[in-house]
Amino acid sequence: MSPTASAEQAGAVAGTSGAVPAIATSGLRKTYGTRVALHDLTLTVPAGEVFGFLGPNGAGKTTAMKILLGLVRPSGGQALVFGRPPAEPAARRRVGYLPEHFRFQEWATGDELLDFHGRLAGLGAAERAARIPELLERVGLAGRGGERVRRYSKGMTQRLGLALAILHRPDLVLLDEPTSALDPVGRREVRELVRELAAAGVTVFLNSHLLTEVEAVCDRVAIVSQGRVVASGPLDDLAGAVTQLRVLLDRVDRPLLGLLGRHGQVARVEGTAVTLDVDTLDLAPNLARELVGAGYRLYGLVPVQRSLEDIFVDLVGEVREG
């Protein structure tokens, strides 16, 4: 599966950037002293895609995002945003960003903050006047723009951050843990927002360790652990990369495990239920016949869809043990 395979298609959807990917990094590396924060990150995010960047805390997700915004200088490798290095201010013109800790100048009001960022993003006075109330409404802060950010709750501040990220109708939005301070309703609203952005052809790069959130909105994901990408691809491919069969029998004995071992790898035995890693589900009918032929009573033979969480825990666990 080539990460760039859908670039043209996605570009056509976005209609703006042709084949230039929204994000392209190669061999990106960041070290702080002897600590490696990011190790050889190579990935391409075609324009128009919703990309999930997954990993445990401290995996290097935020560092990667900051490099894409020119906030952190890479120690090696290259990063391009719409074909330009993000250290150039002009390269960031089409980019919106919600920082992980969503801290803003607390002495200012929400309106003032949006106005300041609107000016920096190059929006004209009329555009700001129209866009700011509309955005506050969109993120659920209607009527609260005149209050100082200091008085905002955490959730409100994060909503304000989302408004800032999409203020100038960017083509690429980088969201670093966008729902960390939100309640379930707020999380759902963010998912809807991301879907709306995607429908409008906006590329979304989402950092998260909340797997359900990523599963719900992302086209493609990369899983990082300890600064390395340990898996990447479309969500369905990742979930289908390893297939499991759950076999329910009247008994489990040594010959049974031998028989099962010829079809796949035994992952778990729980009572008289065996979970078997297999390459393909096509072998299920044959396996059933053999089991019955060998005198076992077969109560169930169920394909198991692995959740992203299972894959995540497996992969991250492997890296940690290694």
Add this chain to the structure above:
Amino acid sequence: MSSLVVARWTLLEARRRRLLAAGMALSGAFIVLFAVAFTLLYHAQQRDLVSGQGAVPPGGLDASTELLVMSTALVVLGLYGVQFLAVLLGLFLGVASVSPEIDSGALHAVLARPLSRLDYLLGRFFALAGLLTAYVVVMSSALLLTARVVAGYQPGNVPKVVGLMILQVFVLLAVSLLGSTVLPTLANGVVMLALFGLAWLGGIIGFIGTIPPGNELMANLGTAVSLLLPADAIWRGASFHVLPASLLAVQSFAGGVDFELPFASTTPIAPAMLAWSFAYPVACLALAVAAFRRRDL
């Protein structure tokens, strides 16, 4: 263009954080205190001189010169107070200009915009420099006006006095802004106060070195410290222009009026030191931009 947006934002911040209100209130109190003290002392001295008329000792000063010497000393001390306030203000504003925004994380969203770090720093610097300029102009004008109304006091060269005081504040603002891009806030504050204290001490050492018969080593030491931070040297240059032309004339005629203050100078700033004082803030800003560009946020 972006730097103007940042400058405007910085001024809004100064207003919102009640920096302007607090600064104006306290500075107003300072001016009132000066006016009261100056008026009382001037009139007391005037009465003394009138009552003791004809008692001028041989080689002494006549009454009007004596009043002038006293007025000058008071004005120099008053302006010394103004520059001290302005310098501290410049230091605090510079120290608080960048690093607290980095520490709080508020800068991340700002610098992710199409805004260069150069524009950000320039916007910060020019807004704060503008505030400080206004502060120095208003405060020194109020003080000099008071002296003029009460005593008819005419300083040697008001634009040079005020101009040099502004230059001094720019030096402090630029160096503390440089510190703010490379050091944590508290560390920067400590370093800047120490540096300012050192420059002040260097000025005193240099002053003692010039007292006859003179001590070349001490004078050179004072100059060396001034190169490190030309704050006190610029103030001394400014203080020279506070002296009225008539007093300077008397001084050269009489072979030196007894007018020496450890915080002031009776000679103008050396041209080389003046050139260095102009180059200093520019160099600090250039270093700040270079350091800030390399900094990971």
